[in-house]
Amino acid sequence: MASTSDLDKAGSIRRAPEGFLDPAQIAEVTAGRRGFLRNALLMAGGAAAIASTARAESSGDSNILELPVHSKSLGQPVAATGYGQPSKYERNLQRRESPGLTRVSAASVSFTPLQGTFGIITPNGLHFERHHQGWWDIDPSKHRLMINGLVKNPLVFTMDDLMRLPSVSRMHFIECGANTGMEWGNVAVPTVQYTHGMLSCCEFTGVLLSTLLDMAGFDKKNGKFILAEGADGSSMTRTISMERALDDCMVAYAMNGEMLRPENGYPLRMVAPGIQGVSWVKWLRRIEVGDQPWGTKDEVIHYIDLMPDGRHRQYTSIQECKSVITSPSGGQTLLDKGFYNVTGLAWSGRGKVKRVDVSFDGGRNWQTARLESPIQSKCLTRFNIGWKWDGGPAVLQSRAIDVTGYVQPKINQLRAVRGTRSIYHNNAIQSWKIAESGEVANVQVY
Amino acid sequence: MSRFTDLLLALTLCAAGGAGAQADRYPGIGRAATPAEIRAWDIDVRPDFKGLPAGSGSVAKGQVIWDEKCASCHGTFGESNEVFSPLVGGTTAEDIKSGRVKALQEPMARTTLMKVSSISTLWDYINRAMPWNAPKTLAVDEVYAVLAYLLNLGDIVPADFVLSEKTMQQVQDRLPNRNGKVKYDGLWSIRGSADVRNVACMKDCKLESGLASALPDFARGTHGNLADQQRLIGPARGVDTAKAPVSAAKPVSRSMSELATKNNCSACHQLDKKLVGPSYKDIAARYKADDTAESKLVDKVKKGGGGVWGPIPMPPNALKDEDIRALVHWILAGAPE
Structure with a gap:
């Protein structure tokens, strides 16, 4: 029998059942008296249970001292779920709509829970959504891509064709032009999911647009623009400059190691690195080469930036350098005083992030944060910096600088030029106020 | 068939096959779009009316x-x-x-x-x-x-x-806002330059606002309960927005006990035990019915006092007036945690 003194030692290892039997008892078992063995095991188990209850009160954490059921019984088999799902304990991290932002959920947005993601890759199931006329799960065997307009050879590709062509895999962020658009005048939403969650980042795989344009023999003299068009009801259309199309645009069929998700354009979407998400046309069916921009609905009526003089800026596309602290962030309560790893994301539509500074006193003093690799062009970059919270009030901010030397602006600097009604392209420094209670709130301080 | 027509046929087939210098690089991939297919999908109409059908x-x-x-x-x-x-x-x-x-x-x-x-x-x-x-x-x-x-x-x-x-x-020519747009190159061209500039000041930077904007308390619940939107483990938890804001009660009391500690009050006073001086709870109990207690005690903390609780007097304390008032208020409320 196991002695109580052995079991009382915190962290001691319980012996295997064989160890509870002395040689004489083992002889009885081998002689066929199995009933004796069962009784011996029951007794040993009972002693252990009594001992561990006592221990939990005196010797340490019951999560350590009392072995949980998963350590003492059989777990689930392989392929219990053919496509794995996150732990049930992660169910709080969901894409969510911002109530009141739109009136029809088929023409709406769901936001990525940036407060809960790590590193720079957005899990496919948490990638933000923006649909203009609902989403579809399109049969890929029936999907076609056409290239026409100012080309020698108008072409049609099947998915089979596209997936035979030389592919590239590249990591890029995608940000809606209206991300943070609710905050031009004042703070409006409580958490980073709603302030910055129209932002995601994937490794995309597909064919460079230049490859397809070359195959079609595009007009190099007059072909100044391309039109990307979707196959959904809205047949979403956006003009992209030929210069950009040839630079790094791609026609992508995969994200993060699997085919695109239906909500993200399955089976084919445009990837237009550095420019706003609306140009990354989903369910891509057609590319036309032309000599003028198309002036589509989302270039003339929406995705235009209203300036203080009443004029609209048109064809604003680039997502300028921006950053945000994702933890701690609005709507959270810090556990206690002491050490915290302050972490966040930085990105620039003009290239790589060069540096991120963090302030804990509302922008008066700044320290340079650590950038995690990889640091890639037009891709999210993760930054981290240590902080000891003394329990007093604090205002946390991050400020990114990109390779062009551009420094992420303050909201008042943006307002001085663009007013408060432009909706799009708000890349202001975000402030999170930490109250003495540990509660973190969205505020504006500049 | 003449050699000329052979040649024509070959050229036609070549064009129909979408063949060109580049297409040859990837034989067997893609095909020519037919005129009917292009008509079916090429529906865009440009501002110069290219693509506009008659009707x-x-x-x-x-x-x-x-x-x-x-x-x-x-x-x-x-x-x-x-x-x-x-x-x-x-x-x-x-x-x-x-x-x-x-x-x-x-x-x-x-x-x-x-x-x-x-x-x-x-x-x-x-x-x-x-x-x-x-x-x-x-x-x-x-x-x-x-x-x-x-x-x-x-x-x-x-x-x-x-x-x-x-x-x-x-x-x-009659559209009310036909002249209301500017094509903005700064956020369009790959070489476009920024219209808003910040500088990366690092130390003692000038601030132009205090707390310029914050969510009002009544807006706490607009996005559902935030406690359900944050991870259950890690450095923080979601704020339970089903409950009233803690800013009114908890942070004040917490900062009060810290304020008391910071100003050495706790060297002589504790929440519920007599130390050198009386406990906060005892003070609150004694002055429960005294309407003038607050001003009386503010004065005592400031100037010092003795004789009420025993032989050891309290020295004068050099705190800011508003801190003394806040501390006394908190003590008379029973020093809530």
């Missing part, structure tokens, strides 16, 4: 279609804000003359007719995406008619107007 539709015909297919979302007069932003409103006869919608300088909601600067855009969009639940089902003439009616609702064309490929330019 026509009257305001009167447009009204019939509108009432049947459009009004349920957009309202009988295009004014509805129920499903989508209003289409009509906010433009004036003066705007039609100037080509700039004056109301855009005011802080007001924007309608489609206030914003649109190219009439082709509306034609293209109605044709490709409307009606909302049955896009691409309107005939060309119906698209002209619906657009004619919409323009009439906005007083841009008269009630007897017929919109056609020939009259589109007339409408363009």
